[in-house]
Amino acid sequence: MKEHRLMEKMNILLIYPKYPDTFWSFKHALKFISKKALHPPLGLLTVAAMLPGEWKKKLIDMNVANLKDKHLEWADYAFIGGMAVQKESVRDVIGRCKAAGVKIVAGGPLFTATPEEYPDVDHLILNEAEITLLPFLKDLARGEPGHVYSSEAFPELDKTPAALWELTRMNKYHSMSLQYSRGCPFSCEFCDITTLYGHKTRSKTKEQVVNELEALYKAGWRGSVFFVDDNFIGNRKKLKEHVLPAMIKWMKKRRYPFDLATEASIDLADDEELIRKMIQAGFEGVFIGIETPDDISLKECNKFQNRNRDLLAGVKRIQQLGLRVRGGFIVGFDNDCPETFERQISFIQESRIVTAMVGILNAPKGSRLYERLLIEGRLEKDVSGDNTDFTTNIIPKMGHDKLIEGYKEVIKGIYSPRAYYERVKAFLKEYKPLEKRKRGLHLRYIRYNLHYLDAPFKTLMILGIKDKARLYYWKLVIWSLFRRPLLLPMAITYMVYGFHFRKVFKTMN
Numbered sequence: 001m002k003e004h005r006l007m008e009k010m011n012i013l014l015i016y017p018k019y020p021d022t023f024w025s026f027k028h029a030l031k032f033i034s035k036k037a038l039h040p041p042l043g044l045l046t047v048a049a050m051l052p053g054e055w056k057k058k059l060i061d062m063n064v065a066n067l068k069d070k071h072l073e074w075a076d077y078a079f080i081g082g083m084a085v086q087k088e089s090v091r092d093v094i095g096r097c098k099a100a101g102v103k104i105v106a107g108g109p110l111f112t113a114t115p116e117e118y119p120d121v122d123h124l125i126l127n128e129a130e131i132t133l134l135p136f137l138k139d140l141a142r143g144e145p146g147h148v149y150s151s152e153a154f155p156e157l158d159k160t161p162a163a164l165w166e167l168t169r170m171n172k173y174h175s176m177s178l179q180y181s182r183g184c185p186f187s188c189e190f191c192d193i194t195t196l197y198g199h200k201t202r203s204k205t206k207e208q209v210v211n212e213l214e215a216l217y218k219a220g221w222r223g224s225v226f227f228v229d230d231n232f233i234g235n236r237k238k239l240k241e242h243v244l245p246a247m248i249k250w251m252k253k254r255r256y257p258f259d260l261a262t263e264a265s266i267d268l269a270d271d272e273e274l275i276r277k278m279i280q281a282g283f284e285g286v287f288i289g290i291e292t293p294d295d296i297s298l299k300e301c302n303k304f305q306n307r308n309r310d311l312l313a314g315v316k317r318i319q320q321l322g323l324r325v326r327g328g329f330i331v332g333f334d335n336d337c338p339e340t341f342e343r344q345i346s347f348i349q350e351s352r353i354v355t356a357m358v359g360i361l362n363a364p365k366g367s368r369l370y371e372r373l374l375i376e377g378r379l380e381k382d383v384s385g386d387n388t389d390f391t392t393n394i395i396p397k398m399g400h401d402k403l404i405e406g407y408k409e410v411i412k413g414i415y416s417p418r419a420y421y422e423r424v425k426a427f428l429k430e431y432k433p434l435e436k437r438k439r440g441l442h443l444r445y446i447r448y449n450l451h452y453l454d455a456p457f458k459t460l461m462i463l464g465i466k467d468k469a470r471l472y473y474w475k476l477v478i479w480s481l482f483r484r485p486l487l488l489p490m491a492i493t494y495m496v497y498g499f500h501f502r503k504v505f506k507t508m509n
Contacts, residue, residue, distance in 0.1 A: 008054050013075035013102070014167070016041035016061040017082050017089035021504060023357055023388045024085075026174075028500035032462070033455045035174045036064035039226060042177040043108055044081045045163035047129050052137070059167040062089060072100035080121075081108035084364065084385025094120050105136070109196060110385075113365045115148065124148045128182075128197075130155035154198040157182065158205055162212045165219040175224035175261075178212050180204055180243070184231045186265065188289075189301045190330070192366035193230045201234030206246035213250055217257055227262035232286075233274060240274055247281040261285040265305050269314035275321045285324040290315070293347040294340055297333040301369070315351045322432055327353040330387070331407050332361030334397045341406040345413035352427035354494050358410050359387030360403065363394055388504075411505050417469035420498045421476055427494075428480065428487050456492075463495055469502075 019025050019037075026038055041061055048057050058074070060067050072078070078097045082090045087110060097104050098120055106118065107125035115124050123145055125132050132149040139145045163178075170176070181203035184193050204212075216225065233239060251258070260283040268275060268286065278286075290311060291303055298307050315325050329344055348356045362383045363370040373379050378395040396403045413419055463473045473495055480491040 010052070010055040011074055011076045012048075012051060012055050012057045012079060013071055013077070014041075014044045014048055014057060014059045014079045014081075015067060015093055016044055016059070016063065017080070017086040017093050018062045019086060020088070020386060020389075021507065022085070022386050023359075023501060023504050024386075025504075026497070026500055028503040029496045030174060032458045032496050033174065036172040037061065038174050039177045039228075040163075040168045040170075040173050041081060042163055042179060042228060044079065045165065045167060046161065046179075047079060047081070047107070047133065048164040048167060049161040050129060050133055057164070057167060061168075061172075062093075064169065064172040067093065067096065069100070072097060072102050075102050078102045078104050080104060080106045082106075082110045083108065084110050084113070084383060086110065087385060094118065107132075109192075112150075112196060113192065115150075122147070124150075126150040127152075128155055130157070130160055154183065154200065154202060157202050158208070160204065160208070162208075162215045165215060165221075170219065170221055175226050176216055176221050177226050177228050178209075178216070179228050180209055180232060181229045181234055183234060185234055186231070186303075186305055187368070188291075188303050189369045189372070190361060190363065190367055192364045192370075195366035197230070201231070203235055203238060203243075206242045209243055210246050210250045213247070213254075213258070217254060222257045223259065225258040225260050227260065229262055231265050232262040233264045233268055233271075236271065236274055240277055244274075244277040244281045248277070251282045256282055258282055259284050261287070263287040263289075266290065266309070266311065266314050267305055269317045272321065275318060275323060279322050283323060285326060286318065287326040287328065288315070288318075289328040290347070290351075290353075291328065291330045292333065292336075292340070293343050294333075294335065296335045297340070300333050300335050312347065312351055315353060316430075319352065319427075319430070320432060324431070325351075325353050326355040327351070327357065329356060329358040329410075330361050331358065331410060332392060332394065332396050332398075332403050336398060336406075338398075338402070338406065341409045341413075344410050345419075348414050349419065349423055349426075352423060352430060354424055354427050355497060356414055357388070358407070358414070360390070360392045360407055361394060361396075362387050362392050415498065415501045415505060417472045417498070417502070420501075421469075421472040421495075424491065424494045424498070425476060425479065428484050428491055431487065431490075433486065459492055459496060463499060467499065469498075 021027050060071055080090065080093055090110060094104060103122045105123045105125060106121045107129060111118060111124055112126040115126060123136060124147065125136055127150050131151045131153055136145060136149050181201050182197040183199060183201045185199055185201060187194060262283065264286050266288050291306065292298060293311060295307055318325055331341065331344060363373050363379065364383055373394060379393055380395050381393050383393040384391050390404055464470055476491055476495065480488045
């Protein structure tokens, strides 16, 4: 009875560690709209929904708020989630929890990949919480919680609950997040996703997706929503026949309150019907892993879905149909050569991919690349989790200095003001806006986005007056006003992105 009463009174502090300042953080861009972070911690919020309803729960996302001593004093347990790029902050959080005498429960990709590195964590809930969290909760109720809970099974997602949005401060974020599926059918050597989530695409039902959209709507959110799936189109048949039609119906009913984006493989370009249905459902952008235009390097990393196709034509086809492409690129493959860097620059400029994330090849633990290089004796040190910080845990065949020199050449070649603004202008010239939708006047959009009102003034002051690249800013503004006036907001958004990329590169360089 005593244990039962203690369980009823449990105070749970969910802690999401800080991200470092990287290309991916958009930290310098978010300042223009007075936002603190891109997305809330969807994983932790979903775990919160799996915990007993009678428990009291608080979320501290350290990217939007400080973790204070009073939070730790309140907590019976601290639940920590995180990824490799957050490991420095994770260690600090663990130290503070131990000093405060708070029991730690930890899970997520970071802890699942390297549980042996966190002996101070009291309870490790590894792999996917749909399987491993319940046994922990049962043991905890008996007063006998174990140290490690893991599973080699991959759960179906039809019982996964919606995130507990009431724990978030929505006005601190640029976008909300949802997840439709896990798993990826491909086998890229450098990727650990299939180790974490398997090859089979497991997905939620159309009812779950619609209910989660509705939950966000009822929570008051209006604006951007990112589907965090590693490959949203892993099961095309289900998407086209069931999920997207249900989303289209819901979005029309609610008068398009959300702008959607996600991640997909390049073979999306082969399916015009799928692209059009995604656009009808509210999708505006998609992140695609291009990696490299060099076929020999694609073969090396087993990115067969990108081989034997015209990658440039594929990107342009997707963009011409109305989806804006963000691209992921990698340098540092064994077959890369000095000419590779120039080819990367040329591809990015010609493809009109404005947001091109170029990183150095790393070998995350759990990837087949890690296992191969371990055998070859070419693993140098621990991976930072950030492939844009000039570090790698791989001893590159071309030599470390040449790789770093070439990587800097690529970054300068695509994010120097002249090159970047030329790419933005070229994209705007070719871009066909999405089909017109009967978007409603969503008053709650104003509630969560009041800080956007001073964004034009900040943009003018920083980019138009203070920034050294202000001449390019004014040229593009004037061109947009006269040639593509309806796309001026998009042009300004991209200029803000470019400012962020230049700031990060200058800080790292």
